[in-house]
Amino acid sequence: MSDIKVLVLVGSLRAASVNRQLAELAIETAPDGTSLVLFDRLGELPFYNEDIDNADVAEPVVALRQAAAEADAALVITPEYNGSIPGVLKNAIDWLSRPFGNGALKGKPMVVIGAALGQYGGVWAHDETRKSFGIAGPQVVDDLTLSLRSTVFDGKHPRENAEVAGQLRDIVGKLVAEVG
Numbered sequence: 001m002s003d004i005k006v007l008v009l010v011g012s013l014r015a016a017s018v019n020r021q022l023a024e025l026a027i028e029t030a031p032d033g034t035s036l037v038l039f040d041r042l043g044e045l046p047f048y049n050e051d052i053d054n055a056d057v058a059e060p061v062v063a064l065r066q067a068a069a070e071a072d073a074a075l076v077i078t079p080e081y082n083g084s085i086p087g088v089l090k091n092a093i094d095w096l097s098r099p100f101g102n103g104a105l106k107g108k109p110m111v112v113i114g115a116a117l118g119q120y121g122g123v124w125a126h127d128e129t130r131k132s133f134g135i136a137g138p139q140v141v142d143d144l145t146l147s148l149r150s151t152v153f154d155g156k157h158p159r160e161n162a163e164v165a166g167q168l169r170d171i172v173g174k175l176v177a178e179v180g
Helices: 018-028 059-070 087-096 123-136 162-177
Strands: 004-010 034-038 073-077 109-116 147-149
Touching: 004 018, 004 059, 004 162, 018 034, 018 073, 018 109, 018 162, 034 162, 059 087, 073 162, 087 123, 109 123, 109 162
Parallel strands: 004 034, 004 073, 073 109, 109 147
Antiparallel strands: none
8 A cells, every 4th residue: 555645734824833843743753654745835825716716726726736636634733813713724725625515635534633822722723624624525533633722832842742742643643544
């Protein structure tokens, strides 16, 4: 069997984001036979507009859809902005939901995790992200969650927290097991 490819999307554009660091850790600790591929161009996507989707689709959109089509599963790692999904991630969901009913992630297992400053660790954004992606087509794996307060890292990289590193490794392993 060939490697299982997992598309990684990060809802924060900030270079030093804890969520980006969680993505780095997931990539570093991926199970054997699994490759996690970070799509790091969400900030380049134009706002979703059906007029341009039906005409000349921008290259970053083509690249996102191709990365999703080549993936066997998806790992979405996101903070919470004002109690909800970061706009850049919601925009990616909109692009990935098209063509309606047949988006590139349709039927593929997907997990949403992340960290945020709020007292609930981004759980509202994670719930909303799961809901939006669930409508867009992936098979959202609801029982694999990780919502952390970003202060748990005390300014250190998540790889320095053995408990979080273990939880993340476990989640990625279980996500990969969902690939049919």
